[in-house]
Amino acid sequence: MNAQESEKKQSSSRFNIFNIFRYKELKEDDINDIIEELRYELLESDVSLEVTDKILEDLKNALIGKKVSRSEDLENLVKESLKKSIKDILEKNKSIDDLIDTIKKSEKPYVIVFFGINGVGKTTTIAKFAYMLKEHGLKVIVSASDTFRAAAQEQLALHCEKLKIPLVKGKYGGDPASVAFDAIKSAKSRNIDVVLIDTAGRMHVDKDLTEELKRIIRIAKPNLKLLVLDSLAGNDALEQAKYFDEIVNYDGVILTKVDADAKGGIVLSLAYELKKPVLYIGIGQEYSDLTPFSVNWFMEKLFS
The missing domain is CATH 3.40.50.300 (P-loop containing nucleotide triphosphate hydrolases)
Structure with missing residues (x-):
């Protein structure tokens, strides 16, 4: 396998955790793998356990009951939820403006x-x-x-x-x-x-x-x-x-x-x-x- 094919394969499998979804309403069991993967990533990035739990709880609330038609839709939902949770945390603690x-x-x-x-x-x-x-x-x-x-x-x-x-x-x-x-x-x-x-x-x-x-x-x-x-x-x-x-x-x-x-x-x-x-x-x-x-x-x- 040449380098280009290898890169393409890696790219196609990068979000394989999302690929199991097709036109379905998400339930908690559907997103357990995503939650655990993100838990590992957050803790590895030195986010404390308390903050990690808060972000993942927000993510559950954002995903459960949502309908997705493509893996990309789920990926975007996850990213947007993470961004909102993190931004909310940071903006509640305003620093000195100037x-x-x-x-x-x-x-x-x-x-x-x-x-x-x-x-x-x-x-x-x-x-x-x-x-x-x-x-x-x-x-x-x-x-x-x-x-x-x-x-x-x-x-x-x-x-x-x-x-x-x-x-x-x-x-x-x-x-x-x-x-x-x-x-x-x-x-x-x-x-x-x-x-x-x-x-x-x-x-x-x-x-x-x-x-x-x-x-x-x-x-x-x-x-x-x-x-x-x-x-x-x-x-x-x-x-x-x-x-x-x-x-x-x-x-x-x-x-x-x-x-x-x-x-x-x-x-x-x-x-x-x-x-x-x-x-x-x-x-x-x-x-x-x-x-x-x-x-x-x-x-x-x-x-x-």
Whole structure:
């Protein structure tokens, strides 16, 4: 069999799960195979079990009792039901419509705190965020409030030097909340628009760092609390999201490493289980590679 014939055969059998239907009204037994196949696909794409069950229940309601005359009709019904369920989940959790406009209209300085576990790309994300704000004509200062991790302040200092952005640092082992306080005070005296506060990576096993984060937020009184998650972490990212929600009740999420072929299920799980919007996504290594999350973009990626 040559390559063309093989491709044709694969194409013809691609939706063989739909080919058993001809001019009939669908019953639950008719769609069990479709449901189970989709369950596997959704779970493999890091969609949580709770969200998967919701989407498949919507699909059952959309299909049972419908009459189909061709396998293509059933395929279209399935796709349209999936799209509607997913879009409904995402659009119920509206993100900030225009953060730049919100910042420009707010009292100065507008304070944003970033947090997340080590390794998610938090420091690079803060640099990208600073670049984005500068591109919109806003003045930025960064608070290096990770006084715990070795070289954290040096990494931020390097980014700030490249971006020509002021940085407020403290001593390693010092009080990170004091560093944040000093950065806000400096922003007020210098008429700077936005303060970006870095924090030490932490998880629930480190109670000291957890209390430290709470203290930073009490003192800084941020306008926006952003959780940075690695999109490749799958269900671990959802567990991190739940943990941080219990601690600080954050406002939104930035997903990093989306360019590395992330499956995307975490977006749905965040929106459905935690009612948290993804505000921005990281799509590369350059400072310009941070973009607002778009429902339409996500739908295209999912169904491409």
